[in-house]
Amino acid sequence: GTIPPNESLSSPLSLDIRIEIESHYHLPPNPSRAEELRKIVNDYGFHHISTRIWPSLKCAICIISHTVKQFELKLLSTYWNPQTPIYPYAYGMSEHHHLAIPLNTNSYQLVPLPRSVYYEFIEAKDDDEEDDDDDHQPESFELDQIEGNKGKRYEVVLTTYDGLYRYRTEDIVEVTGHYYTLPIWELIGRFATEHVTEMELCDVIDSILSEYKDEFTSSPQYSVFIDNNSSHYVLAIEVDSDKEDKLKQIGKEICSKFDQKLQESNEEYKKCRSKKKISSPILLWLKNNTLTTGVREYLLNNKGGSKIQKSNQIKSTVVITNRSKNIIKFLKENKVLKIEL
Structure with missing residues (x-):
């Protein structure tokens, strides 16, 4: 086929077509459901409202980490029914969204996905002045080299299929154990010079x-x-x-x-x-x-x-x-x- 000129690609849709397309993505009003939700709040308040709104709710899938724990506590103390499990989705970022998965339900411990990216790890050291030098290349370790180093902390480095090469994420993880031959880690914070994570x-x-x-x-x-x-x-x-x-x-x-x-x-x-x-x-x-x-x-x-x-x-x-x-x-x-x- 032939690629159309730029002006054809960027030409705005006519108003009638745009309204028709948008109408397919808008939920229609539902007065009976609105009244039902209003009654739930009036009768019970917001405590454990999750299973009152959705009685058949089996689980929630979301991102949890220590950095958003204060919001998690607010959710659990007010709105969420603790009988419904929460499954953390994954450890990821804008640069690559699926790097590791949680070991268990409601767990901060993560198991890496070795085929998602090529992993390297730089040991996080206190007062590492050499690391501030752009000409200095710190020693890096591969995934299988950190499996037995329980308690040690590393900065995560990625090489991705999309073209990022040895990208330093500035995420600091601590090795807490192993799952078969893979390390288990927790995300403890961002790269910095502070001693308190x-x-x-x-x-x-x-x-x-x-x-x-x-x-x-x-x-x-x-x-x-x-x-x-x-x-x-x-x-x-x-x-x-x-x-x-x-x-x-x-x-x-x-x-x-x-x-x-x-x-x-x-x-x-x-x-x-x-x-x-x-x-x-x-x-x-x-x-x-x-x-x-x-x-x-x-x-x-x-x-x-x-x-x-x-x-x-x-x-x-x-x-x-x-x-x-x-x-x-x-x-x-x-x-x-x-x-x-």
Whole structure:
């Protein structure tokens, strides 16, 4: 056949054809179903609403990881019936979507798919100054070389069938065991120079917030960043507008437990605190929806390009790096109260 000229490819469809095509993809109104859903919410609220809306629901398939655990906890504590299993879909990314699969239901442990990509792994070392040199090529290991290295951490490197060659993903995984001849790993965070991983931060914060369930309407959203001016961690937590009177009372408790549990779970953090290289952490109570929607709206309104392009690039994050200085500034401007030890 003959390829038509560009103007033929990009010519807009006539209005009548466009309306006809769109009508096939729009669900028609369903008043009876709307009334049924309204009655369910009025009678039972949103608690375990998943199986009330879909009585025959057998499972859910989605992506879960430590980086979105706070949202998972909110879903499980409010909307989801725990009797329905959740199957994590896969470990993947925009560059290649299907790299590893979960070992079990509701599991963070992943088994790689060796034929999906060609895997290499770079050992993640603390204070690896050589790795900052663009001319330095760090030693890499193949999939079968890391199977027995339980407890070791690596950055994942990919070569794909689509043309990516030795692509450094900046994802850090920790080997936790083996499945036959394949390693089992957990995604613990992103490549950085910090000693405390994102997974460790999430585990510590989630364990603390679970002790204060009655103080929050639902699992609150939080983020962490480092204040380089005084070398300390800053824990920022959204607060319900009707709970602000209790902030001072529980703020110091949460801040103290955050510091204590970080020292218990991470030896490097404990050493830095004892040598006074890191100051005691600070807690920022944030206005409601600062993290939920505020950061996203701030980025959409303060970056160039179309809204469609920008919305595809904005992701929720637990750890905010110092490269995102504008976001850190935005959080500080939206604090309700600052708690120091």
